Amino acid sequence: MSFIRTKTVKGNPYYYLVKSVREGKKVKQEIVQYFGTTLPPDYVVPSQATAPAPKATTAKVSTTPSPIVPTYRLVKSVRELLGNKRSILKDFGTTLPSDEAIVAAIGTTPIPEGTAYYLVEKGTRRKEKILKSYADIEKLVSTTTAKQA
Secondary structure, X not given: OEEEEEEEEOOEEXXXXXXXXXXXXXXXXXXXXXXEOOOOOOOOOHHHHOOOOOOOOOOOOOOOOOOOOOEEEEXXXXXXXXXXXXXXXXXXXXXXXXXXXXXXXXXXXXXXXXEEEEXXXXXXXXXXXXXXXXXXXXXXXXXXXXXXX
């Protein structure tokens, strides 16, 4: 592919037609034509002359950004010898789960030592945000267990 490179020497622009050439694993640039300080007004870069004209589109392009639709996940983190192992326990999709749904996904058995659960919100344009921490979920499970007893 060819392109025009501009070099400025002592404040004056100099124009070169340059193309990329592969030599083994490296790509080197080769000067095809030197134009001097001015480009001819009717000059067309060869790669652009053979390219087909772009198709006209009739669809409207929206300038407003699409709304962020968050997804909610229950994440399980287990402390191991070499670090934490993290896995998605349940994906709730786009609906925010109730406390009962969280407890149903975990179960009413006591949470083992070294295991943590987090309710996270994942948006399309940002990192995960913790909505319910380990302590909040542990309280949910313990109060649900106490109510059932």
